[in-house]
Amino acid sequence: MNNRFTHFYALGLLLFVSIQAFGEKIRGRVLDDKNEPVIGATIVIEKTKFGSVTDALGVFEIKNLQPGNYKIKISYIGYVTVTADITAVADNNDATPTFTLKEDKNSLEDVVVVGYGTKLKREVTGSISKINSKELNDMPVQSFESALQAKLPGVQVTTGSGLAGSAAVIRIRGIASVSAGGDPLYVVDGIPITQDFFLNGNSGGMNNNPLATINPDDIASIEVLKDAAAQAIYGSRGSNGVILITTKRGGGTKGKLSVNYNARVGISQPTALPNMLNSAQYLQLYQEAYENDGGVGLAPLPGGITWEQARRTNTDWVDLTTRTGFKNTHNLSISQQGKRGSYYAGVGYDNNESFLVGNRYERVSGRINGDYNITKKLRVSLSTSLSQGTNYRANAAWSGGLGAAMSTALPIYPVYDSLGNYFQGGENPVRIQELKRWRTTELRTINNAELNYQIIEGLTATARYSLDYMELKDDQYDPAALLNSTTNIGQANRNATFVTNFNYYGMLTYRKTFNKIHNINIMGAYEYQGSQTKTSSYNAANMLNGQWDDNATTPQTTVQSRFNAPSDFYFRSIFSRLNYNYKQRYFAEFVIRRDESTKFGPNNRAGYFPAVSATYIISDESFFKIRHVSTTKIRASYGKSGNANTPQFNYVSIWAPTNSSGPYNGQPITYPINLPNPDFRWETSWTLNGGIDIGFLKDRIMATVDVYDRRTSDVIMDLYTPPSTGFSQFIGNVGEIRNSGVEFSIVSRNIVKKDFTWTTNFNVARNWNEITSIGEFAQDALEGGTNDTRIVVGEPVGANYLVRFKGVDPATGKPVYIDKDGNETFKWDPKDRVVVGSVQPKAIGGLGNNFRYKNWDLSFLFNFVYGSDIYESSAKRQNGVVTNWNMRTDLFDRWQKPGDQAAFPRLTRNTETYGSSTPWINTTQWLEDGSFIRLRNVTIGYNLPRSFCQKIKLTSMRMSLIGTNLLTFTRYTGLDPEIARDFENPTDRNMSPNITYLTPPQERTVTFQLSVNF
């Protein structure tokens, strides 16, 4: 801003000088390291008050000078100031000498994207973490957000399971929501995008991933806003953190077309496979359970299978439902910068097979981003992307496939019967996989148009319109053979969702510098956002194979409907941000936003979200002289933000129409489903943050420490109301949650030599999470799925609430539980449940090392989670009461006779043996330490020598071999300690992060990558 002021000031001086009527001038052009024009650089003639700033072409002029030589000082934030000599020339002489500014590598001069603008890192008063394109694309991922894992402190990324295109779960500084979405707000180039993970429920054992269609190769940088100072500008939607995604724009050497081609080919395998019983083992244990229960003779087998048939069969369902998946990705992009504009265009193709038979995700995407300076003061920027992601689905988890292989597909079941037909006497995942056709297609386009006009010096107006449109179509086709129908040759079902999400805002920004030391930057804006959803479905019988997803051939029997989903919502906002700094050393920021939304009840339709923050760069003080400490920046912030990631119309009273049920006694009935809740509103978080950025040895080592305390009230909870209320559920602002924590990160350039560099990155974070209130409700008012995770005051969100399992009674082989009073008992009673284990990790983080030797490089990244437990919900069925599930070899360590010391009790089919009337009971027997350290990524790369590249007309060429998830160190005995399960709803997603239920493991990949620039 001082540049703008300087320009203004200089103009005044020039006006004064013009009175002197001299006719000489100095003129020049300022470029950066890449020969790009530096716009807004300040030029001052030393020992005078004459000066100017560079225009959009980097050109400056100072007129009305006396003839002679001048010494000028050229400065611009982020660049090293240059002093140069220049000779005044005649006014009609347009010779333009060039001056080059070198980038100042000081760590505080990086540009950081903040909400509705950018800042230098020096100016940032809040807590913001950033990764750039290179870090984002250094390994293949299911979806771009997975690449954030282990790289940013306080950002917990649990990669989606091995399913192709699956979504990661991201938690920023813990979890502060229960039934509202706990995920951060995703903003792509200025628009909060549609990010509903439940548009398709959890059909097939997978949640839809709305982020998968975004091509990671199009992303220039990702910023994560973590504290209230950074989040408050997003008001009622920022409190769970904001992830700002900025896509690539034109750049490079002016006038030169830059082309980049990037290709990857690789394989995918599961990180672990389940240890299910084979046929002989299954028969032995099944019979043992039968005899333990007093059975005589051979036990009747499930599925109508005879013992003779069972002994002849040994189907390895795990092997039949898994494979080695192949992946290939191709991205081609071009970018160019001209005199007045620039553009970036990219296309991408990604074919990502998972290790599950029949499952792959295919993405085709294209993007064009352009900027054009219509005049010196008016610039237009356009961005458009179009992508289609097609997920060729395979059932997983509870829905079948590998999940069936781990449960109800018994090894005694054959794939085909004696006549060569599919076996149908019991679970047969191969039959379903081979007969069913299922795909989910997401078409998505994200577009922006922006006008930026400089009204007067320092005052800029911006108008922007964005459109995010998504079509999600889930198509399934069941042929007659799957339907077992003689009258229906095929059943086609389509469920489609169409979401139109748009926003526009107008923004005024004013920068001014007073007396060279007082810098202000004021921003004010209006924003309007709307999201409109329509859904449609059809179900058609007698569809031929191939017609199943073709609307044009839909026969008359099709039942179609298209209607507005009750989920349209609108936000209208006004917000402002005031920045002030003194001598570029003391920074203060005040942000306030007013959000008005249809999501909130009539009594609380609008809310205000203020935040204040300050930064002090103490290392810039003359008195600050600590040996080896090069940079010290102290930050503090306090503010309010909200979370409104909840469905529309939670506040209205829904009733049963008179024609929907009844009548009674021949007369109509109507009744309320819920009470009105006009007070319904956003979740409110007040966050106090303190941080320090400190650099050592000329910033060779940079460390950041942040501490925070976030207190969230009005937590939205979708509660099971006491049945005596007459209602089954109630959605309201009920709870209070506290998150506090500490984050530490360090980047160390250990060795910096011409031929060898070594850089180390390390980050670790600890978050303490605690429910501080749930009003009058008790722990069983909320359930995280069906897994006995609960909301208990004084405990973290989703605490495991279980009956304690002590062990196996050597005398009887029965399981021994511990009741609430600490006494041993054979009776399982849920009243004896207590909070156990640790649902939230005690520490998360990552350790990365990058080595470069000449043209070779090696990098590896570990991520770790320490101190969280995993509840293996499917183990209670695999290793519990013997039912129609297959079992695991773990049961070899079972009680068989009095005196046995065993891990598992006597086998039984009688639930009463285990002290319960129901077969699948939750106990601590299935709770395990889920800590792990994982070698997340290893990359060996080779950059072809520049000389060789030039010979073959290339700018650069790189080849690399990348391995992901190659090693995992853990004591967890299940499949994979990193779990992102399919969730039933947001409550389940927030409350049961550590539950696994037949969840596919993560994938291990080996990929070859080729990157070519020319």
Next chain:
Amino acid sequence: MNFRYNTLILLVVFTTLFTLNACVKITEEVPETLFVEEDAIRTPQDVQNLLNSCYDALANALNGKSQSFSDLMSDDLVLFVSDAGNKAEIYNRSTIIFNDDTRRLYADMYIISMRVNNLERFYDKVGVSESERIRISAEGRFLRALCHWEVAKLWAQPPGYTSDNSHLGVVIRNEASTQPKGRSTVQETYDFIISDLQYAIGNLPASNGNYATKSAAQALLAKVYFMLNQGNLALPLINEVINTSGKTLSTSVNRFDNAASESEYIFKTVSTGQNDNRSVEFRDQYRSDTKTPNYTITRDLYLALTNDTLDKRGKNLVQIFNAGNSNEFYGVTKFNQDYFSVPILHLTDMHLLRAEILAEQGTNLTTAIDDVNLIIKRAYSDSLTRTLPSNALQSQVLAEVRKQRRLEMFCEGDRLQVLKRRGAFFEPALTIRNAPWNCPGMVLQFHAREGGQNFVFNPSGGCN
């Protein structure tokens, strides 16, 4: 550009933005797919529809569920199905806080109360007349009392469990709310029920079609007083019902034969067809002609019904199946219908109730004998040999009344309650299927979701 020109552009741009912003709607439009309160309640008829939904909910709760859960804990029934899950917990009298069957019944009962509590919100809004308000409220309070009493009978120990009834009763719901609430004492619970019923008696019409009447409220209050062992308060109500309700005893022994027994129904829930069947649980659990029933009666009850070959109830209402085999069972045949209306309050009960109260008091045995003989005469082929003599002793009368009550009202959810009452007020050592009448498992456990911060659950543990 000069400053004024710039300013003009600035004004135009932002005036446009402001105007656009002002034009767009921020008020929500509730889509047609959502049927909201404003759509539901527009006229007085809509309020009547809401009241009708209370009866609808009651009919779904009393379709055999409430009655059979009570009987499963008594000495009348056998759970004749393996792997019965939640039902086994009830039968074994060891329900836990995750029993979804008991939760559903409990919730069904309180749905009635919730809807009743919503009625008054709309009187002014849609202009319900004063007389209609009184009638609607009276019907509502009758239903609210009935559902609270049904819950109290199953989830709380009976009156007399403590001398002052200070033991925990159930949650009283007298206003619409989504918030947790603690349990009231049994005394408070019964006071609330009585208050509602007294209001109902004072304001219900004598005749009201298939809906609640003054006689229904009187009959119900009489039964409540009976459970409280306040016979003197029950007797006038019973007398008035018997004398003024216009109901007459049926000639049939099968009270669930609607056509034959309609005349003695004081209050019933209505089934109009297979698709409007409010007797589903009776049919599905007991029916013995089309499938093996899940619930059968005990050998003891079967013999009590059939030992006297003249007893028409033994011949017509129960049957032995697979006699002599290992899978022998005693089935109930009175529910062998596709659907039927369910009598909730009936004249037989009133006569037996009066007889028992009088027999216990020993003050007016003549009327007691007359009452029980009315039932006997209907039940036995040769009724004259079975009736009580006019000089029967008090103990004989009492024994006969209690016997006839069991034989008349088996599977109506009555048995457990009368036994508990006897245990509480007359026979402290009484056992029910080998367990003390007041053991912890003799009441159902509340579901986990009922528990608010200060909610007190029933004690853990069954009766063994």
